Amino acid sequence: MLSEILMILVSLTGILFGILLSYIAPEELLSGKKYFKIIKKILFVIISLTALFYFFQDQQYLWLFLMSALSITLFTLIDKIKGPLFQGAPYFLFILPFFLNRNETFHLILASLIFLYGLPTGTLLKMK
Secondary structure (H helix, E strand, C coil): CHHHHHHHHHHCHHHHHHHHHHHHCHHHHHHHHHHHHHHHHHHHHHHHHHHHHHHHHCCCHHHHHHHHHHHHHHHHHCCCCCCHHHHCHHHHHHHHHHHHCCCHHHHHHHHHHHHHHHHHHHHHHHHC
């Protein structure tokens, strides 16, 4: 259990590295803003589909339904609702399947994807 918590905490450092990235290359922020948004959406879809695949594989149909409903809702609202607090909402959605599934491969894949999702998220948070 402790290793899972540490894995999640390390994956959440992607936000910090995204903010650091915005300090390293501030001149690239405005020209790259649309690309950061596209990458963020693509990673959101990849993380959601990965979680849904593992829920389907483990025959956890209730979680499959709830995850798909929450994913669709968040995906449609993420650009409409501004504010740094709402930008953290997808992380709760991503961490939920991490603790509901016992597959170690899934944990590694999800932690890596959450880290990658944090890079454009942190950069976009610094821009606002």
